[in-house]
Amino acid sequence: MTGLNSQFLTALRLQVDFAAMARIGKTALxxxxxxxxxxxxxxxxxxxxxxxxxxxxxxxxRGEDRMLVDVRLTLKTDDGALIYLTYQGALRxxxxxxxxxxxxxxxxxxxxxxxxxTRFETAxxxxxxxxxxxxxxxxxxxxxxxxxxxxxxL
Numbered sequence: 001m002t003g004l005n006s007q008f009l010t011a012l013r014l015q016v017d018f019a020a021m022a023r024i025g026k027t028a029l030x031x032x033x034x035x036x037x038x039x040x041x042x043x044x045x046x047x048x049x050x051x052x053x054x055x056x057x058x059x060x061x062r063g064e065d066r067m068l069v070d071v072r073l074t075l076k077t078d079d080g081a082l083i084y085l086t087y088q089g090a091l092r093x094x095x096x097x098x099x100x101x102x103x104x105x106x107x108x109x110x111x112x113x114x115x116x117x118t119r120f121e122t123a124x125x126x127x128x129x130x131x132x133x134x135x136x137x138x139x140x141x142x143x144x145x146x147x148x149x150x151x152x153x154l
Contacts, residue, residue, distance in 0.1 A: 006151040010044030016145035031061040049077035064095035081124035089116030106141050114139030
């Protein structure tokens, strides 16, 4: 197998309304919660704009040391194009760090191992290249939410 090449696409900074989270509770799949996204910003060499309100993360805690994320957002580029972004992934850490994370604490970058697969969808001709692109996101924490460095897989 050959190496995987990628290039930086954008940094996605989300503002999450933690107080308004819907805590569904323990289901057959795990402990489900829905975290609404209030907005945010994304900035990169080819993709820059705002995250519109109304998206969310349909998160699922699986065991004591991992959380699955399933996020859907609407992006509006600085030139007015609308883009649908969806990504799924997993946060893997220790049970102790997951307990701290659930309390709202900021984990060290080494403890916050969040990786995602991103897909884009748009009708805007200038961003048509996004429709067939697969991206990889690497998440880090901030007090207002998660920041993802998204890379285009080449």
